[in-house]
Amino acid sequence: MSFIRTLHGDIDPKQLGFTYSHEHIVCRPPYWAEKGEDDLLLDDKEKSLQDVLDFAKHGGRSIVDATAVDYGRDVEAVSEIAKKAGVHVIGTAGFNKSFLWEAKLPEKLKPAVGNYDTFYEWIDRASIHQLAEFVIKEVEEGLEGTPxxxxxxxxxxxxxxxxxxxxxxxxxxxxxxxxxxxxxxxxTEAGTMALEQIEILKSEGVDLSFVSFGHMDRNPDPYYHEQIAKTGAFLSFDGIGKIKYGPESTRIRCILELVKKGYENQILISGDTARKSYYKHYDYGLGLAYIIAKWVPRFIDEADRAGFDGERLVRLFFVENPARCFAFKK
Structure with a gap:
């Protein structure tokens, strides 16, 4: 039996539909707020809603909100957006990278984790067991004390x-x-250290087919991608539209290389749209509709020209693979 856990309940994987595998909808990362980096604060629920509605209008059905506890989640706002837009949203428990932990621990978290001053202090002083218990509670009871x-x-x-x-x-x-x-x-920061992460996960007895590795297109190295894919893990190409990191041709080439090698069932696609300047309704960016409305047709064209069935691959990357990747299997 398998199911997918959304903010509004567990669903059959077949209900997931067209899915972005890594996004941020409403978040106020404490680290960036303390630095005054306004572009990294997605702090207007109504503007975020408008972009999610654009995604839904083009046929989008589900979004994985990858905002962890140290990245300033607004669980209530995101759950409200999911309901208003009629989309499924998958929430995220756990942690991000360590430099974010220099930020002050929000008061609302202290009852659950202890009266620590910073995230760093909490993670440093807590045991692995205590941190695991916090994550388990967020999966089984609710994020930050919500349902x-x-x-x-x-x-x-x-x-x-x-x-x-x-x-x-x-x-x-x-x-x-x-x-x-x-x-x-x-x-993975800039797509690095996935293989080293894999060694740690193996030492903990994790079946790698349960794992997705983010930001693979930030390290456009087909050999590296193949080594990750060989473990059975999913690879998330989630920087679509971010030309400052490389052209779309590079991303598409890396994706098609994996397809050529037989790993088409392990590929996920998204935009990691985590800045105001990436959102249409905040700051005139490409917005959440960009991938489904504009990138997908281009990918189909390029895949077809390369001798693949582009429409079939799109269904795999956005529907069938997410339905397997994000399923709880008991």
């Missing part, structure tokens, strides 16, 4: 390194996965 449960668990590491505290959160998330059967998502 809205997480549908995946997450960890992250920095650029070309894994700190001791990041390793601690990987192990905590792995143990929460074993307890809950929730799928795992990995943040």
């Amino acid at each position: 809205y449960k997480a549908g995946q668990v997450k960890f992250g590491t920095g650029y070309n390194r894994i700190t001791p505290l990041e390793e601690k959160t990987i192990r905590a998330v792995a143990r929460a996965h074993h307890e809950t059967k929730a799928p795992i998502h990995s943040h």
Whole structure:
């Protein structure tokens, strides 16, 4: 038996439909708020709603909101947007990367985690077991004390390194996965350290087919992608539209290389739309409709020209693969 856990209840995987695998809808990351980085604060529920409605208008059915506890979630706002837009939203328990932990711990979290000053202090002083228990509670009871449960668990590491505290959160998330059967998502900074993360996950007995690795297009290295795919894990190409990191041709080439090697069932696509300047209704960016309305037709054209069935691949990447990747299997 398998199911997908959304903010508004568990659903059959067949109900998921066209899915973005890594987005941020409403969030106020404490680290960036303290630095005065307004572009990184998605803090207007109504503007976020308008972009989600654009996505839904083009046939979008589900969004994975990858906002972890240290990235300033607004669970109530996102659950309201999901309801108003008529889309499924999968919430995220767990952690991001370590430099974010320099920020002050919000008062609302202290009853649940302890009266620590910063995220760093909490993660440093808590045991792996205590961190795992926090993640488990967010999957089984609700995010930050709300009734809205997480549908995946997450960890992250920095650029070309894994700190001791990041390793601690990987192990905590792995143990929460074993307890809950929730799928795992990995943040890889600029697409690095996935293979090193895999070694830690293996030492915790994790079946890699339950794991998706984010930001793979930030490291457009087909050999590296193949080594990850060989483990059975999913690879998320979630920087669509971010030309500052590389042209779409590079992303599409990497995706089609994986297809050519037989890994088409392990590919996910999204935009990681985490800035006001990426959103249409905040700051005239490409917006959440861009992938489904404009990138997908281009991908189909390029895939067809390369001898593949582009429409079939789109269905795999946005419907069938997410339905397997984000399922709890008990």
